[in-house]
Amino acid sequence: MATQFGDKIRLIRINQKMLLRHVASALDIDTALLSKIERGSRVIKKEQIPLIAEVLKTDKEELITLWLADQVMNVLKDEKMADEALKTVSKNIKKKN
Structure with a gap:
């Protein structure tokens, strides 16, 4: 399953013009693992995102946002009440901030 995070880093x-093996080496992970992350068949830990952003010279906050969106999508994708749940969560987050 493709992910917004994986699609973006790919x-x-x-x-x-960076090769998969060069990025994987800079991240100190296996090339196959990075390929799986890009395809969405593996999920990285949130703590690994700043290093990926640094290696790819890209915005860390954007990558975190996409990673979080993928996590939410994974939990809610088959739920009939997903929209209502998201509205409630959004309202609660706004109240906290």
Whole structure:
């Protein structure tokens, strides 16, 4: 399953003409693992995002936002009441801020 996060890092990597093996090496992970992350078959830990942003010279906040969106989508994708749940969460977040 494709993910917004995986699609974004693949696009950035390709646009910068960086090879999968070079990025994986800079992240100190296996090339196969990075490929799985880009395809959305593996999820990275949130703590790893700043390093990916640094290696790809891109915006950390954008990557975190996409990663979070993927996490929410994974939980809610098959729920009939997903929209209502998201509205409630959004309202509660706004109240806290």
